[in-house]
Every structure is written in C-alpha cells, then in structure tokens.
Amino acid sequence: MMSSTAMVFVIDDDQSMRKSLERLLDAACYKVELFKSASEFLSRSAHAGPSCVIVDVQMPGLNGIDFQKGLTEHGREEQLVFVTGHGNIPMCARAMKGGAIDFLPKPFKPRQLLESVERALTRSAEQHRRASEKNHAGGLLERLTPREYQVMQLVATGMLNKQVGGELGMAEKTVKTHRAHVMQKLGITSVAELMVVLQKAEVPQVAKPGTKV
Amino acid sequence: MSWITVIWSVGGGACLTLAFIQFIVWWKNRAARANLVFSVLAIAVASFAALELALMRAQTPEQFGEVVRWLHVPVWVMIASLVAFVRLYLRAGRPWLAWAIVGVRTLSLILNFTFWPNINYRQITALRHISFFGEPVSVATGVPNSWMLVAQLSLLLLIIFVSDAMITVWRRGDRRQALFVGGGILFFVVLGTADGVAIGWGLVSMPVTVSLFYQCLVAAMAYELSYEMLRAAQTTRRLQASETELRETNQRMGLAANAAKLIVWSWDILHDEVWLSGKDRSLLGFSQSEKLTAERARSVVHPEDRQLVRQLVENSLTTGEEIDAEYRIKLGDGSVRWVTRRASVEFGDDGKPVCERGVLMEITERKLAEQALVESEARFRNMANTAPVMIWMSDINKLCTFLNKTWLEFVGRTIEHELGNGWSENVHPDDLQNCLETYVEAFDDRQPFVMQYRLKRHDGEYRWISDSGVPRYDAQGKFIGYIGSCVDVTELLRKEEALREFEERVALATEATQLGVWEFDLTTERIWVSEKVREHFQFPAEGEITYREFEQRVHPDDRRARDQAMRRAIRTHGAYETEYRIVLPDGTIRWIGGRARCLPEGDGKSRRLLGVSMDITERKQAEKLFELATEASPSGTVLIDHQGRILLVNAHAEKLFGYARDDLIGQVVDVLVPPRFVHAHSTDRANFFAAPEARAMGAGRELFARRKDGSEFPVEIGLNPIQTPRGLVVLANVVDISARLAAEEVTRRNREQVELLGRVSLLGEMTASLTHELNQPLGAIVNNANAATQYLEQGRLNPEQLQEILTDVVRDARRAHDIMRNVRSAIKKGSALRGQINLNDVVKAVTHMVHPDAAAQLCKMEMSLAPDLPAIECDPTQIQQVLINLVRNAFDAMHDTPPGRRILEIATNHNGEGTISVVVRDYGSGISETARDRLFEQFFTTKEEGLGMGLAIVRSIVEAHGGSVAAENADGGGACFHFRLPIKEGIPQ
Numbered sequence A: 001m002m003s004s005t006a007m008v009f010v011i012d013d014d015q016s017m018r019k020s021l022e023r024l025l026d027a028a029c030y031k032v033e034l035f036k037s038a039s040e041f042l043s044r045s046a047h048a049g050p051s052c053v054i055v056d057v058q059m060p061g062l063n064g065i066d067f068q069k070g071l072t073e074h075g076r077e078e079q080l081v082f083v084t085g086h087g088n089i090p091m092c093a094r095a096m097k098g099g100a101i102d103f104l105p106k107p108f109k110p111r112q113l114l115e116s117v118e119r120a121l122t123r124s125a126e127q128h129r130r131a132s133e134k135n136h137a138g139g140l141l142e143r144l145t146p147r148e149y150q151v152m153q154l155v156a157t158g159m160l161n162k163q164v165g166g167e168l169g170m171a172e173k174t175v176k177t178h179r180a181h182v183m184q185k186l187g188i189t190s191v192a193e194l195m196v197v198l199q200k201a202e203v204p205q206v207a208k209p210g211t212k213v
Numbered sequence B: 001m002s003w004i005t006v007i008w009s010v011g012g013g014a015c016l017t018l019a020f021i022q023f024i025v026w027w028k029n030r031a032a033r034a035n036l037v038f039s040v041l042a043i044a045v046a047s048f049a050a051l052e053l054a055l056m057r058a059q060t061p062e063q064f065g066e067v068v069r070w071l072h073v074p075v076w077v078m079i080a081s082l083v084a085f086v087r088l089y090l091r092a093g094r095p096w097l098a099w100a101i102v103g104v105r106t107l108s109l110i111l112n113f114t115f116w117p118n119i120n121y122r123q124i125t126a127l128r129h130i131s132f133f134g135e136p137v138s139v140a141t142g143v144p145n146s147w148m149l150v151a152q153l154s155l156l157l158l159i160i161f162v163s164d165a166m167i168t169v170w171r172r173g174d175r176r177q178a179l180f181v182g183g184g185i186l187f188f189v190v191l192g193t194a195d196g197v198a199i200g201w202g203l204v205s206m207p208v209t210v211s212l213f214y215q216c217l218v219a220a221m222a223y224e225l226s227y228e229m230l231r232a233a234q235t236t237r238r239l240q241a242s243e244t245e246l247r248e249t250n251q252r253m254g255l256a257a258n259a260a261k262l263i264v265w266s267w268d269i270l271h272d273e274v275w276l277s278g279k280d281r282s283l284l285g286f287s288q289s290e291k292l293t294a295e296r297a298r299s300v301v302h303p304e305d306r307q308l309v310r311q312l313v314e315n316s317l318t319t320g321e322e323i324d325a326e327y328r329i330k331l332g333d334g335s336v337r338w339v340t341r342r343a344s345v346e347f348g349d350d351g352k353p354v355c356e357r358g359v360l361m362e363i364t365e366r367k368l369a370e371q372a373l374v375e376s377e378a379r380f381r382n383m384a385n386t387a388p389v390m391i392w393m394s395d396i397n398k399l400c401t402f403l404n405k406t407w408l409e410f411v412g413r414t415i416e417h418e419l420g421n422g423w424s425e426n427v428h429p430d431d432l433q434n435c436l437e438t439y440v441e442a443f444d445d446r447q448p449f450v451m452q453y454r455l456k457r458h459d460g461e462y463r464w465i466s467d468s469g470v471p472r473y474d475a476q477g478k479f480i481g482y483i484g485s486c487v488d489v490t491e492l493l494r495k496e497e498a499l500r501e502f503e504e505r506v507a508l509a510t511e512a513t514q515l516g517v518w519e520f521d522l523t524t525e526r527i528w529v530s531e532k533v534r535e536h537f538q539f540p541a542e543g544e545i546t547y548r549e550f551e552q553r554v555h556p557d558d559r560r561a562r563d564q565a566m567r568r569a570i571r572t573h574g575a576y577e578t579e580y581r582i583v584l585p586d587g588t589i590r591w592i593g594g595r596a597r598c599l600p601e602g603d604g605k606s607r608r609l610l611g612v613s614m615d616i617t618e619r620k621q622a623e624k625l626f627e628l629a630t631e632a633s634p635s636g637t638v639l640i641d642h643q644g645r646i647l648l649v650n651a652h653a654e655k656l657f658g659y660a661r662d663d664l665i666g667q668v669v670d671v672l673v674p675p676r677f678v679h680a681h682s683t684d685r686a687n688f689f690a691a692p693e694a695r696a697m698g699a700g701r702e703l704f705a706r707r708k709d710g711s712e713f714p715v716e717i718g719l720n721p722i723q724t725p726r727g728l729v730v731l732a733n734v735v736d737i738s739a740r741l742a743a744e745e746v747t748r749r750n751r752e753q754v755e756l757l758g759r760v761s762l763l764g765e766m767t768a769s770l771t772h773e774l775n776q777p778l779g780a781i782v783n784n785a786n787a788a789t790q791y792l793e794q795g796r797l798n799p800e801q802l803q804e805i806l807t808d809v810v811r812d813a814r815r816a817h818d819i820m821r822n823v824r825s826a827i828k829k830g831s832a833l834r835g836q837i838n839l840n841d842v843v844k845a846v847t848h849m850v851h852p853d854a855a856a857q858l859c860k861m862e863m864s865l866a867p868d869l870p871a872i873e874c875d876p877t878q879i880q881q882v883l884i885n886l887v888r889n890a891f892d893a894m895h896d897t898p899p900g901r902r903i904l905e906i907a908t909n910h911n912g913e914g915t916i917s918v919v920v921r922d923y924g925s926g927i928s929e930t931a932r933d934r935l936f937e938q939f940f941t942t943k944e945e946g947l948g949m950g951l952a953i954v955r956s957i958v959e960a961h962g963g964s965v966a967a968e969n970a971d972g973g974g975a976c977f978h979f980r981l982p983i984k985e986g987i988p989q
Helices: A015-027 A038-042 A064-073 A089-097 A110-142 A146-156 A161-168 A172-186 A191-201 B003-028 B033-056 B061-090 B095-114 B148-172 B175-200 B210-259 B278-284 B294-298 B303-319 B364-386 B405-411 B422-426 B429-445 B490-512 B531-537 B547-553 B556-572 B617-632 B651-657 B675-690 B738-765 B767-794 B799-827 B839-856 B876-896 B950-960
Strands: A007-011 A032-035 A051-056 A079-084 A102-105 B121-132 B135-144 B262-268 B273-276 B325-330 B336-347 B353-362 B390-394 B400-403 B449-456 B462-473 B479-488 B515-521 B526-529 B575-583 B589-600 B606-615 B636-641 B646-649 B703-706 B712-724 B727-736 B835-837 B860-864 B872-874 B903-910 B915-922 B964-969 B975-982
Touching: A007 A015, A007 A038, A015 A032, A015 A110, A015 B767, A015 B799, A032 A038, A038 A064, A051 A064, A051 A110, A064 A079, A064 A089, A079 A089, A079 A110, A089 A102, A102 A110, A110 A172, A110 A191, A110 B767, A146 A161, A146 A172, A146 A191, A161 A172, A172 A191, B003 B033, B003 B135, B003 B210, B033 B061, B033 B135, B033 B210, B061 B095, B061 B121, B061 B135, B061 B148, B061 B175, B061 B210, B095 B148, B148 B175, B175 B210, B210 B262, B262 B278, B262 B294, B273 B278, B273 B294, B294 B303, B303 B325, B303 B336, B303 B353, B336 B364, B364 B405, B390 B405, B390 B462, B400 B422, B405 B422, B405 B449, B422 B429, B429 B449, B429 B462, B462 B490, B490 B515, B515 B531, B526 B531, B526 B547, B531 B606, B556 B575, B556 B589, B556 B606, B589 B617, B636 B651, B651 B703, B651 B727, B675 B703, B675 B712, B675 B727, B712 B738, B738 B876, B738 B950, B767 B799, B767 B839, B835 B839, B835 B876, B839 B860, B839 B876, B839 B903, B839 B915, B872 B876, B872 B975, B876 B903, B876 B915, B876 B950, B876 B975, B950 B964, B950 B975
Parallel strands: A007 A032, A007 A051, A051 A079, A079 A102, B860 B903
Antiparallel strands: B121 B135, B262 B273, B262 B353, B325 B336, B336 B353, B390 B400, B390 B479, B449 B462, B462 B479, B515 B526, B515 B606, B575 B589, B589 B606, B636 B646, B636 B727, B703 B712, B712 B727, B835 B872, B903 B915, B915 B975, B964 B975
C-alpha cells in the first residue's frame, strides 16, 4: 500500500454506484474523490502524486474511451481503471490498447477492483519517479554549452577524443577540455555514468559516424 | 288891325285845326295814339296862345295875375302831352323821368293855385305898356315868386327827358327821327323855357311869347305826323300791291303744289288769316269763302297730333327754326293722311312774326309702308323670340345683327355681348376654327350651309349645336345678309352614339355567344338570316334563303316536331323553343337549339317570326357523355332533387339496391335508408341543400343503406350539388364498403400481430440497455455489501454508517425490480394507453434508456428539443418503441463510422400545420438505392441478424396515431428518419 500522497478518483454518472465505490475504497483505506462526469474531473488540476481513476465507459457526455484519449493527448499520467455495465470485446480491447490498467464489467468482485487500483497506483508512482528523474537529468544536460553537448554526444557513442576532434574539427586538447567540463557539470566520472544520465533524460542516441548500418 | 291878335289867333287856329285833323286820324285808327296825344297838345297850345293874347291885353294887374294863373293849366296839359308824345311816337325816353316831370308839373300847378296871384308873381305891382310890334302890350312888374323854380324845374327835366329820348332814337338808328323830331322838340322847348324864365325872373321886359315857340313845335310835329301819314298811305298802297301779288303767287304755288300733291299755305300772322288754294280748301273740307284762322286751319290735324303741331308752331314762331314733323290730317272726305310739314316764318321789323309760309307733303304711303314694316318687324321679332330654336341674322359684312331671345337665354348673355362677332365667344375653342371657315366659305359663295359645333350654355356645359344658315335678299333681290337657326342636337347625338354602342354590343354579344339571328316573313315565305346562321347551316354567304331551303336542312326525324312547335306558336302569337338536328351538305349532323317569337303587327296578326339559334352539338354530346359515364360508373349514382325524390339511377345503383330503375325514379330516397336513420337523413338533406357543397355524407358516422329485400350494407356516400335550370339537385355517389371494411379488419388484426412481434423483437434488441440498467443497481449492492464487510473486519463500522449502507442496498434492489417490471409491461399487448404526452419527455426517456448502448457503440447522442412543444394524444410506450427502433438502427448504421463522427441527433419540432415532427439523424452509411423503396416493408432488413420488423412496426404505430413516417439520406452523410404526428385529431389549430 502506498503512502497518503496517492489518490483514487471515481467518475460515474450513477449515484448509487458512486457512493458504493467510495465506501469500498474507503474501507480499503484509499483516499477517494468522486466525480459525476469526465469533464468535471478534467476541470480539476492534475494530482501531484500517484493517482488512479476509476471511470465508467458508458456515460452521457464524454464517454470513457474519449476520456482516455483526451488524457493521453494532454499528457496526463493518471492510470485508468475502466468499469462498465455492459461491455463488449472490441470496447475492452480498445481500452486496454489505450493504456488502461484494467477493464472490469459490472458487477465486479470488489477484490478485483482493489487489486487493479493497487496496480494502478504502483504504476502511477513509478511514472512519477521516472518523470522526476527525467526532469533532473534534463536539467543537468541543460547546463552544457552547445559545443560541450556535441562533444558529449559523440563521446557517448564510444569515440576516442581524437576521433571526436576530427569529427567536430576541434583539437584533441579542446575536446579534452570540453569533456572534462561535461563530466564536471553532470557530476559524473565515467562514460558509463554518462550513459545512465542520458538514458534517464531519455535523450535519443546518436549513431556513431562511419558505422555501417 | 292888331298884328299880334292876328298872329296869335291864326296860330291858335292852326293848332286847333291840326288838332282836329290828327284827332280824326286817331279816330280812324285807334292804334295811332301818338296822334291823339298830338291833338291834345295842339289844343293845349291853342289855349295857351289864347291866354297869352289875353295876357297881353290885360288892363289891370289883377287881370294879369289871373290870366297868368289860368295859363298854367294848358301848360300842364302841354307838358304832359309832350312827354306822352315823345313816349308814344319816338318810343323813347325814360319812363321814370316822364313821371317825374308830370309829378313836378302837377305840384307846381297845385302851388300855382295856392298862391295869389300865381306861382310866378308874389305880387304884381304895376302894369306897363310897351310897344311890341307897334302895339301896346301889357307887361307886368312885380315881385317874382321863388316857387316859380318848381315849374321851371319841370321844364328842365323835360329838356333832359327829350334829350335822352333823342339820343336813344339816334342810337336806335332812326337818325332822321332823332334829329328832326327829337331835335325839333328840344329846340323849341329850350327856347320856350328860356323865354319863360327870362320873363318870369324879370330879366327882360317883354310880353310872354312862349306859346309862339310851342306853336312852331306843333307845326313841326304836325308836319312829321303828316309825313308819316303819307308814308303810311304809300305803304298801304304798296301793301295792297304786294297782297295782290302774293295772292297771285299763292295761286300759282297752289297749282304747282296740287300738281306736286303738296298743300301750300301761308299764314298771315298779324291778321291771323291762313291762305289755302281753292283746291286745297275743298280737299281739306273748308269752304271756299270762309276765313281761315290758324286755329281753324289746324282743326284738320288729327286730335292726337294737335299738341305736337301746336308745339311745332310755337317753336318756329319763337325761334324761327323749323323742325320736321310728321302728323296726320283728316281730309274733307274723312280719310286720314300722313303729312310732313315744312314752313318758314317771316319776321317783321319789330321782330314779331309776320307771316308763315309752309308746305304739307303727303307721306301716307311711306308712313304706311313704314308702319307695315315696323309691324312686320315686330311680328317677326315676336315670332323669333317665341320660337323654340335659336335664330340669328347677319348683315352683308358677316356680322351678327340679330339673335332671338332663345339664343340669348341659351348662352345667358346680353345682346350687346353677342352682336357683331361676340357670339363666337360661346363656341368651343376646338370647333371655332372649323365653324368660322364653314360660315365664311358659304357666305362668300352666297350658299346655304349646315355645320355642327359645340356651344357653351349658360350653365357652362358645352352642347352640340346644328347651325344652318341661308342667304337672304330684299324685295329688289339684293343680298342683305344671312339668316339661320340653331338646334341643340346633343341629345340626338348621344342617342345616336348610344344606339351605335348598343348595336355594337348586340353584334358583339351575338358573336360571342355564337347566336344566329333570323327573321321569317310568313307572307313571303322568305327568311332573313344573319351570318352566324349561314355559318351554322352552311348556307352560302350571300343570297336569299327560302323557308323550303331551310327546312331541307332539318333532319327528317325532327322535322315534324319542330314544325308543329312553330305552327303552334304562330297560331297563339306566342313563342317556342326547340332542339333539332340538321344535316349539313357535307353529311355531318349538328344539333341546333333555337327560340323564336312572333312579332305582332299593328292589326294584331303576326306575320313575322324573330328567332335566335345556337349550335348546341357540344352540349348535346356532353349530355350524352354524362349519361354514358353515369351508367358506366363503378359506383351507384342516384340523382335526387331538393324534395328527396329520385330523378335518376344508374345500372350499378340498381344492382346495389336490388331495384329496377323505373321502380326508383320518382320515389323518395328514404326507401333506400334504414328506418332508424330516416329522420336523421332528412335533416342531413335539409342541411345539405341549405349549404350545398361537394362533400362526403355523414362525416364521422357509419352509414348504412337498405336493399329492396330489407338487408343492410355499409356504404360511403359522396354528395355533389348540381345547379340545373330547374333548381338544385344532388348527385349521390354510393359505394358499398362491406368488402373494404372486412379488409380493414383483417389489416387491423395483422397490424396488431405485427406490433406484438415488434415489441417482442424490440425487447430482444434492448438487451444492452437492460443489462446496463440492471447492472448498475446490482453492482452498487455488491460494492456496498463488501464495503460493509470490510468496515466490520476493521472494526470501523458504526450503526449510522450501517444504516446508510443498508438503505442504499434496499433502494438499489427496488430499482432492479422496477426495471424488470417495465420490461414485462413492455411485452404485454395491453390496450393502447393514450394520454396527453409531451414528446420531449419521451425523447429524453429514450435517450436515457439507450445511453449504455450508445456508449457501447461509442456513439454520441445529441438532442435538440423544441421548447413549448404542445402535448399530443398518443401511447407513450408505443412512441418510445418507435424512437428506440430508429435510434438502434442509427447506431448500427454508424458501425463503420470513425468514433469521433458517431453522432446521433434527435430533434423535435412543432410544425405549423398542427403536427409535431421528430427527426432521428445519424452519420452512418446512409440508405442505399435498393433499400429505399422497401425500407418500411415487413421482413425487409439490411442487417445480417435483423428480423426486418423494426421499421414496419415504426410505420404501423405512427400511422395508427394518424401520422406519417419517411426516410432519406441526409446531407453530409448518413440517414435521416422522421415521423410526424398530428397534435389533435380533427381539431383545427
């Protein structure tokens, strides 16, 4: 079970369903917020911590599927758990492909729901972590000057300083200097560590020049 | 011998003689007053002379004084007569002076006799004798009397008087008289006076010899008077000669005058004697000898003209001017003649009229002619003024000289305005030019003319006038102008115009109606026909038509009837109508309808027929057609009059009702109506005739008809009013609807079956909704129960919470139950529960019901509901069914549409025609060509698993509600299904 920063959001147009879900989740010691419609939820700003959204697929106004698409488009990271009074396979498939945690037809076993919620929160937390690491790494990289960046990119491919110099039209000495700066700014000591940083920042690898693809 | 005595005596004697002579003269001619006065004077002078002699022989002073005293008497007479003489003879001398003299002398005379001895002497002292002409004469010496002056004053006045008279006569031009007579008198008076004064005042000593002077004066005056007498005698002689001459002249004139038919006259004014020739005397009825005074002469003048004549004469006598006058005189034979007078007056030296001479000219003929002319003119004028036409006359200069009263009253102007060219001001400006031209042209040619122009009447209206003029000539045949008359022809022209219009209209009417007109003369057996008749009958365009030719054309079968009708009409002097066929030369047969009437003559018999004919072939054919149509009609036709009697039935009607035609015609229509409806039927009939219009009978009711055998059958009757010449009749179309009713029953049952099927199938297709609906409450129950368990395990469950949970659970359970119940009721056939339903609510309910399905299909539903939608009478469940079917079809249609575009629009609308429309529009695949026509068929489906009942049920339900349903492809893709429901059945909005 996660810490108090985790939130569970319930979106359902049916009142008794909402109420019963709240009870259920509360009994499981989750923090819950209820919404009557998807647009109501969207008007609330994104939650800082890990979050899970339980959403009914068939709702008047914005339905679940469109809601899912909308979230993705706006880059929101909430994890969705779909519930439905009447589901069919195509609907389920679409939901899952869209990145939902689970798709549960009503009436569902409460245990199933809770498991999905847990999974969703975990994933959400994971996402948050990754996001913050990315931010951090990205911030580090921004400290580099353009020349330093170029050098760093080529070094990351495993090229020797001399090769880097030749590629960039720099003296080896200059390369070395840049390299040292990069190491210092990023707080690393090795190329391996550099790789890690780049990975975290999710910077795409540059192909080594001359390599035959 | 005493010379003094002799001289004085002779002198005295001479005076006396002269006095005597002159006295005789006066006696003969009393007018000669001067002569009388002279004789008085002469006597006075003789007396004076005698007394003077006595004076000279006086012996004593007393004698002397006495004589002197008595001397004054003849002196007085002398002076007075001298004054009178001057006045009478000379006709001069101021009268007042004359009277003064006489007065003073009279005074002195009186004084003379009051004094002693006399006025001359106070006292005579002595008498002397002196020698005068060798004789002793007495001369007195004494004291002169101052009063002598009075006497001498008179003498002085006398001198002045005579001088003044002399001057007057001189001035008058009678120089001889002035000088000789006046001068003479003056001379002697002065001398005498001087002598007397001298002696009186004792200036000289001599005897009184005054009388001598006066004797000389007398002598001179006597001479003068004699001279006058001589002259008078001469004048008389001359006068007589003249008179004779005059008489002769007059006679000659008389002859001439008679020859010239003139009456000549002369009037001696002094003697008031009128001279007329002998002939004229007898002409005028005077005798030859009687003395004619002016008065007598004037007695011939007509009494009425006498005043005139008198004035004439007076005028000419005073002014000497002659005025021409015409008056009547009566002749001796009693006839009256008109004369004109011309005379001239001769005045004497004294300015008095002496004689008038004149001529009377007979002008009777002229006068009569004039009178006749005046009378005739008056008659003419009278006639002209009372004539009803306007009469005018013009002179040779074309100027109007006469207009009668009728003209003046017409134009309302005075004659002054109209004469000359003034009349043309009344002519209408547009016509004036023409009018004047016509007039002038004719005038110059001395031709009569007729012209028409508009003339302004007194009330301002212009009237058409026909003006005709002819030249006129005097008795000698000389052209003297034109005379003409004008007549107001406005009415005539209007009538002509009206007649022309009328004829045109008749021609037009007959042309339009294709009527032919004909007239048949019975006596000549000839027929006059109009063009139209020739056309109809194909007679030649020109040429006479005989009755025989006409009859030839008539169809042999119809000849008799037509002929009979005509002859009957002729006999009864009436009219007739026929319809008959004619056979044209080219063989075609036409129907002719005609009407004719006898034209009675003055004697009451009819000799002419006047008729109109019309080609009625079309009508006849139409009638035939109608009969055929009626007979051939697949429905029964019954023709009924307003009393409900059957006029006509067709074959089908016979069959329907089981009667023969003849049995029905004439019967009242009630025989065809079931008894229980007869009363209502009569009412209906009355209502219909009151407000006839083509409509179905007994709307809303079920109608039944009765056959001859008494059995009844359901019918539908259509009514058509037809106006015939004989009144309103009704054409009733009767249709036996038993078969139809049976068919309808079958249909109804079918539909009900179909609906049931539909409901059942619908149910099957509502699974998704149903499931969803049920799963909500069920899911909620499960969650609540689990939560409660969890709370319990954790020890956190308090009673309130538990209460809440359980309440919710129960509610959800009930919800589930309700859903199931609805489903059950949806399946049931049930009686159509209709109520006032707002379709918007139905749409909303349906939308709610299907939203799980919509979600499952990722379809978005949009509603656009008309606000203030009126409620309609319908079965809400059935309408729901309709909507659900349409909605589900729409979802299926959008199966392949990209999710973002899966939109379903439901709209409601209140239409103006009293209906509500509901539209279901999708963005799916649309309706294919092949499907379109079969869309609402039973068992037609495009779905793999479809029953094909959905739309058929939709149609069935909608039509059962009195509405309609349709579908088409919508712009922008997809299909559009819409149905329409009437708001209220049969109630107008």
